[in-house]
Amino acid sequence: MQSIVRSTFGSGTGPDHLLVNAMLLNIALIIFGWRRYRDLTKEIAERRKAEETARKLAETDPLTECLNRRSMERTTNELRRVSNDYGQAVAFVMIDLDNFKQVNDMNGHGIGDRVLTSLAEQLRQCLPGGTPLARLGGDEFAFAISYDPSNPARVDDIVSKLFESVCGGIDLDGTTIHCTMSIGIASDHSSQSRNDAITDGEKLMHRADIAMYQAKKSGKNRHFWFQSTVENELRFRNELEAGIRRGVRNGEFVPYYEQQIDLDSGELVGFEMLARWNTPDMGVVNPEIFIPIAEEIGVIGELSEQLMVQAFDDAKEWDPKLTLSVNISPVQMRDRWFSQRLLKLLFEHNFPAQRLEIEITETCLHENIGLVRSMISSLRNQGVKVSLDDFGTGYASLSQLRTLPFDRIKIDRSFVRELNYRDSSKIVDAIVSLGNGLEMPITAEGIENEAILETLRRMGQLKGQGYLYGHPEPAVRVIERLRGQGRLSKAGENRNDSGAVTDELADQRRA
Ligand SMILES: [Mg+2]
Structure with missing residues (x-):
């Protein structure tokens, strides 16, 4: 630096070129470093903001901005x-x-x-x-x-x-x-x-x-x-039991339908049927309350068959390309005649087996694996598809997955909902790779926002369902939705006005 100053004022020779180059390089490095630091700080701030938005989306209900x-x-x-x-x-x-x-x-x-x-x-x-x-x-x-x-x-x-x-x-x-x-x-x-x-x-x-x-x-x-207190609990429990028996007799249980979507094309591919109980005195009761009791008191089979019959009739009015998924309780899978009963039901109600997908949970697998395997095989031979529901929450072993002929794996909503967090995305990623390896297609449950949808789309060709596409809805709403999309079957289109009104009235009466 001194020789540069001296040479500038004409007293002394010019600086050593090597040193000048070294100094210029130093200055350039300092400027580069400073700019990189500035960009990095900006990038970190933006990433924090994006993470904060993703966290907020994952934790809040988009309509009311309350927690979920x-x-x-x-x-x-x-x-x-x-x-x-x-x-x-x-x-x-x-x-x-x-x-x-x-x-x-x-x-x-x-x-x-x-x-x-x-x-x-x-x-x-x-x-x-x-x-x-x-x-x-x-x-x-x-x-x-x-x-x-x-x-x-x-x-x-x-x-x-x-x-x-x-x-x-x-x-x-x-x-x-x-x-x-x-x-x-x-x-x-x-x-x-x-x-x-x-x-x-x-x-x-x-x-x-x-x-x-x-x-x-x-x-x-x-x-x-x-x-x-024991009396209170017992009394309520007895009332629920009596209510469920009465509900089965009076047809108070109705199917609701949740849309299943091809995530790549965004196209509707089918519906999962979910049970609801339209009680005269408590309004619409969710399955978490009545299914365990219906299983315990032994009416789950009858209840499930009633719902399936309603669902077959409903689905006949939809575009025949749309599938119908039905949840089967582990208690039903203990019945060795289950597959025959289901096939008989399909036959009696003239519903194509190819449109039906049954969902069984991992709990079914460790009860009587031999029986479950033969039931799955006989259903699949007739064209019914079988998927493993809520995957990741139970005890399915890899060998069971390899030897049981499932058509599909459904990733439990608890993993999907957490997709905005890094560790959970690893779990979902691993399940998707597992599905690819075993050549089993995957459905992701519980898609609640666009961010989760984007992450899933990047992982591969999946089907999905969740509140992003709407809440489960009764049959009349499904008909309205499909009519809007021009996806009713001939029977659905020919459904005359009086039929529609009757259904609406029946719906109100049940409510
Ligand atoms: Mg299910």
């Missing part, structure tokens, strides 16, 4: 850990609208969605700041709150405030929609539940669910604390 079921369970567990450390109890409060189906039927789904958004806002305003609020699905909301176990009245006060706020109606551009709610509360405090303290969030949610159904059963528009 999965993140609510985690949040409740966190709240319980902190609260219990300070001697506080946590109440999990489950809210369900009593007449949401009528709101949807009378005003359309657009208004239904706005009712849900406004309701979420009203709930938020009534709850103390920072209370985790979730939409668990459909018209079901929940929040968790900590309270002093000697003062459960605090929770009752908050719930009364909710009732007051909602009983005035929900105002949409001058039109007031009147709604009532049934609320179930479960506490993790032992004296509240009168016998055992609760150790996991899932059980707490389940108890709140039961309390909510008890509130519905006691006449709706009220709240109910879960009490696990």
Whole structure:
């Protein structure tokens, strides 16, 4: 540097070229390094922002921006850990609208969605700041709150405030929609539940669910604390059992349908049939409540066959290219005549075996593998496809996968929902490679947003289903959807108006 200055002022010879080059190179490296550092900082900030958006998408319900079921369970567990450390109890409060189906039927789904958004806002305003609020699905909301176990009245006060706020109606551009709610509360405090303290969030949610159904059963528009006194539980259980037997007799169980999509083309390829119970006194009850009891009291076979018959009739009105998937309970798979009964049902109702796909879970596999294998083979010989459902949550071994002739593997929703997180994408990736290796096509369940869909599309040629494509819907809605897409069969197109009306009426009557 000194020789450069001296040479500039004419006193001395020029600098050594090698040194000048070295210095210029140094300066260039510093500039390059600085620019790289700046770009990197920018890139990290953008990536953080994208990760934050993905996390938010994965954890929230897109319609109401409340938490979703999965993140609510985690949040409740966190709240319980902190609260219990300070001697506080946590109440999990489950809210369900009593007449949401009528709101949807009378005003359309657009208004239904706005009712849900406004309701979420009203709930938020009534709850103390920072209370985790979730939409668990459909018209079901929940929040968790900590309270002093000697003062459960605090929770009752908050719930009364909710009732007051909602009983005035929900105002949409001058039109007031009147709604009532049934609320179930479960506490993790032992004296509240009168016998055992609760150790996991899932059980707490389940108890709140039961309390909510008890509130519905006691006449709706009220709240109910879960009490696990033996008489209460037994009474409710007996009522449910009697209700299920009556429901089977009166045809109260109806099929709902969830769309299955070819992820590459976005084309609808079929529907999975899901059971719903349209009770006269509790509204639409989800299968998690009634299926285990129906299995225990031995009516699951009859219930399932009733639903299948309805589904065969419904599916005959659809484009014959659309498949119908039906879930089979492990209890049904213990019946050695199951495959014959199913084939007889197909024959009697003139439904092509090639359109039917049955879904069995991994639990079936470790009960009587020989029997299961022969049933799968005889069904496949007749053209029925068999898929392994909820893969990854049970105990299917690789050798079972290799030797049992499945047509498809369905990746459990719990892995798919987590796809925005790195470790879970490794699991899904591995299952997809496994499927490719065994030449078994894959369906991903639980696709909830575009980000998950994009990740799955990159993994290969998959089918998929999930709330991104819509919630499960009753037969009449499926017909409307298919009519809009021009995908009804001749029978569906010829369905006269009186037929449609009769169906609508039947649907309302069931509701
Ligand atoms: Mg299934």
